[in-house]
Amino acid sequence: MSNDTVKLTAEARTQFGKGAARKIRRDHKIPAVMYGHGAEPVHITLPGHDAMMALKNPNALLTIVLDGDEQMALAKDVQRDPIKPVIEHVDLVIVRKGEKVxxxxxxxxxxxxxxxxxxxxxxxxxxxxxxxxxxxxxxxxxxxxxxxxxxxxxxxxxxxxxxxxxxxxxxxxxxxxxQISEEALEAELAEAEAEAGIEHEESDAEAAEGAEGEAAEGAEGEAAAEADEAKAEDA
CATH class of the missing domain: 2.170.120.20 (Ribosomal protein L25, C-terminal domain)
Structure with a gap:
């Protein structure tokens, strides 16, 4: 359990839209909105680095300082850039001491x-x-x-x-x-591939082995045929 809060000094935000948000992020700040307890949503900017460090803990209890007033809040939604390590926007919900969330x-x-x-x-x-x-x-x-x-x-x-x-x-x-054994895993994989109709090309070693087997079978067949001919001549 943690009772510590992270204090972030915010600024009121007066410009909105994608262009304004991009400018805020270029200034190393994060656009945010704070709401809850029947209060009108307040649009603010947060200090970029400090907010990113605080929000590494998704349930961090924040103390937002705005124009000298302090408000406790939790991050309800954190929108992050899918590629860059950048927070694009934060929704903050106001909480009170003793309130359960x-x-x-x-x-x-x-x-x-x-x-x-x-x-x-x-x-x-x-x-x-x-x-x-x-x-x-x-x-x-x-x-x-x-x-x-x-x-x-x-x-x-x-x-x-x-x-x-x-x-x-x-x-x-x-x-x-x-834990599944390697043999059982290979058998499961082979079965799944067979059901999916996946066929593997023979490796050079497998092809050579198959050719040797066929040659041996051919030699055995010839030997058996010669033996049969010899028996027939003796008869």
């Missing part, structure tokens, strides 16, 4: 499962409800020594103090299965 919290898997097992995480995050000023950074699931066939459901994950699970308790979080 629902957030997605990462699942952290620790420990080593039993031998020859594969650990699959089906839910990388869980929704939990907690006080805005006391949000968990993650939830921990231990797989230490667990055998194949073990399934850990959301309801079995221990919640941090003050947090309540919102995700369906029957949701599969971690699945532990038997």
């Amino acid at each position: 629902v957030v997605d919290v990462p699942v952290h898997v620790e420990g080593e499962a039993g031998p020859e097992t594969v650990v699959t995480v089906d839910h990388a995050t869980l929704q939990v409800e907690a006080e805005a000023t006391n949000l968990p950074e993650s939830v921990t699931v231990s797989v230490e020594g667990l055998e194949a066939g073990t399934q850990i459901l959301a309801g079995a994950v221990e919640m941090p103090a003050g947090a309540t699970l919102v995700t369906d308790a029957e949701a599969l979080v971690v699945n532990i299965t038997q």
Whole structure:
């Protein structure tokens, strides 16, 4: 749990549209909008570097300072550039001390499962409800020594103090299965390729091996034919 807030000094935004947003980003700032608790949406800009560092934690509690007034907020939506490491826009929702909010919290898997097992995480995050000023950074699931066939459901994950699970308790979080052998994997792959109609060209080694086999079969056939002829002559 974390009670720390990150303080960001914002500026009021008066120009809108794509051109204005591009100019804001060129100035190493981030366009944002802050709303909630019945207040009119407030359009602001955030300091680029400081905001990017703060938003590395998706549930960071922010203190937005605007014209000397402070407002606590959480990032509701962070729009990132698909290629460049740039935040294009942030939606901030105002929160109050003591208010409970629902957030997605990462699942952290620790420990080593039993031998020859594969650990699959089906839910990388869980929704939990907690006080805005006391949000968990993650939830921990231990797989230490667990055998194949073990399934850990959301309801079995221990919640941090003050947090309540919102995700369906029957949701599969971690699945532990038997590791497949190389032979079985190759057989499955060959079967799947056969069903898909995929044919592989023979390698030079396989072709040579096949040719040797055919030559040997031919030699055996000739020898058998000669033996039959000899028997017929003796008769």
